[in-house]
Amino acid sequence: MRKFKLLLLSLPIFFSISSCVAEPTTENKNTRLNEVSNRKKLVCGVSGQLPGFSFVDSSGEYSGLDVDICRAVSAALFDDPNAVEFRQLNAKERFTALQTGEVDLLSRNTTWTMSRDTSVGLNFAPVVFYDGQGMMVRKNSNIKSLADLKGKAICTQTGTTNEQNLADQMRKRGITYKPVVFEDVNTTYATYQQGRCDAVTSDKSQLISRRSTLPKPEDHVILEEALSQEPLTPAVADGDAKWGDTVRWVVNAVIKAEELGVNSQNVEELKTSSTDPEIKRLLGVEGDLGKGIGLPNDFGARIIKHVGNYGEIYERNLGPKTKLNLPRDNRNQPWTKGGLLYSPPFR
Numbered sequence: 001m002r003k004f005k006l007l008l009l010s011l012p013i014f015f016s017i018s019s020c021v022a023e024p025t026t027e028n029k030n031t032r033l034n035e036v037s038n039r040k041k042l043v044c045g046v047s048g049q050l051p052g053f054s055f056v057d058s059s060g061e062y063s064g065l066d067v068d069i070c071r072a073v074s075a076a077l078f079d080d081p082n083a084v085e086f087r088q089l090n091a092k093e094r095f096t097a098l099q100t101g102e103v104d105l106l107s108r109n110t111t112w113t114m115s116r117d118t119s120v121g122l123n124f125a126p127v128v129f130y131d132g133q134g135m136m137v138r139k140n141s142n143i144k145s146l147a148d149l150k151g152k153a154i155c156t157q158t159g160t161t162n163e164q165n166l167a168d169q170m171r172k173r174g175i176t177y178k179p180v181v182f183e184d185v186n187t188t189y190a191t192y193q194q195g196r197c198d199a200v201t202s203d204k205s206q207l208i209s210r211r212s213t214l215p216k217p218e219d220h221v222i223l224e225e226a227l228s229q230e231p232l233t234p235a236v237a238d239g240d241a242k243w244g245d246t247v248r249w250v251v252n253a254v255i256k257a258e259e260l261g262v263n264s265q266n267v268e269e270l271k272t273s274s275t276d277p278e279i280k281r282l283l284g285v286e287g288d289l290g291k292g293i294g295l296p297n298d299f300g301a302r303i304i305k306h307v308g309n310y311g312e313i314y315e316r317n318l319g320p321k322t323k324l325n326l327p328r329d330n331r332n333q334p335w336t337k338g339g340l341l342y343s344p345p346f347r
Helices: 002-025 032-039 065-078 094-099 161-173 185-193 204-211 241-260 267-273 277-282 289-293 299-306 310-318
Strands: 042-046 054-056 084-088 122-124 129-131 133-138 153-157 178-182 199-203 220-222 230-232 235-237
Touching (some): 042 065, 065 084, 065 241, 065 299, 133 204, 161 178, 161 199, 235 241, 241 277, 241 289, 241 299, 241 310
Parallel strands (some): 042 084, 153 178
Antiparallel strands (some): 122 235, 133 199, 133 220
16 A cells, blocks of 8 residues: 555656656747747848948948848848848947847858857858958058058957958068057048058958048059958857758858849749749748748748849949949859859758
8 A cells, every 4th residue: 555655646746757858849939030020120230331231321221232131031031121120330349239139130241250150159151252351552652562561550440350360461471560450440441541541451342342432542452462361241149040040041042042043033933934943942832941940931032032142132232333343253153153152952
C-alpha cells in the first residue's frame, strides 16, 4: 500500500516536468519580425548624408541604394515600399541604435568586418556594394600618391573602418601624417572644404558622393590607390535568426532577380508565362519558400514590383543618368557577368 501511495504522489511531478519541457517547442512570438509586422512599419537606420546611397532632400524625401534596401524589406513585409520610418545615424551611434532596438535594420554604408560580426554583435546580410577606401585631394595640390601626404593633415571620421585603415596603411609605408578626426560626416567634409585638411579619406563611393556636393567638384580628384577592401552590407542585431533570415533573403531576391532577368517591367508577365522553376519559386508561383522565413510566398514578386532588381536599384541611384554617374565596375556585377554578386539558389 505504501508503494502505491508513493507512485501516486510521483505522478503530478512527472506531468509537471513534461509540460515544462514541451513549452519551448512552441514558436517564439517575440521575434523582431513579429514586432515589425505588428507595428506595420519598418524602422531603418541610414546616413541621410550621402547622395546615391542615402540622402534626404529639402522636402524630406529619402533616396539612394541603402534607402531602397529598406524599401525592399518593407515591400516584402507589407506589399508597400513606403511603410518605413528612416532614422539618420552617424557612424559612431549606428551600432548602439541597432543593439538597443532603436532601429530594426541598419542600411548605412557599413563595412562587414570580423570584429563587427563577432564582438560588436551584428548579423550581416549579403553585400550590396563592394568598395574600397580612397583619398580625395585638391587637383592643384600636386598630391599624386599617399607618399605625397607625408606630414600633411588628413580628415576622417571616428567610429569607422577608415580611421584604422588609414593608420595601418601609413604605418606600413612609414609615412607620418596629421589625423584630423570628427564624429559628424558633414563636419569632416566642411573642414576639408575650408582647407584645414590637405586630404580627406573614406570609401571611394562616399568620396564620389560627397565630391558632388562641393561648390566646384571638378577641383577635386580621388587618388587611384586603394587603402582597403570595404564590402558594404546591411545589418541587424545578432541573436534573432528569424529576422536575420528575412533581411538576408530580401537582399538575395534583388540579386537573384537581376541574374534571372526579372525586373519591375516584366515581373507580372513572368508570374504567368515563365516556365523556369527558379523564377516561379522566386515569385512565389510555386513552392512555399516564403513560409520558411515568415513572409508571404510572393515576397520576391512584391520586392521586384515595387523596388526593382539590383541592376534597376543601381541605375536609379548611381548609374549614368544620375548626378553621380558612378561606373558599375566588375565587382558590383552579377556573377554571370564576372562580378561578385551571387545569391544562393531559391529552392
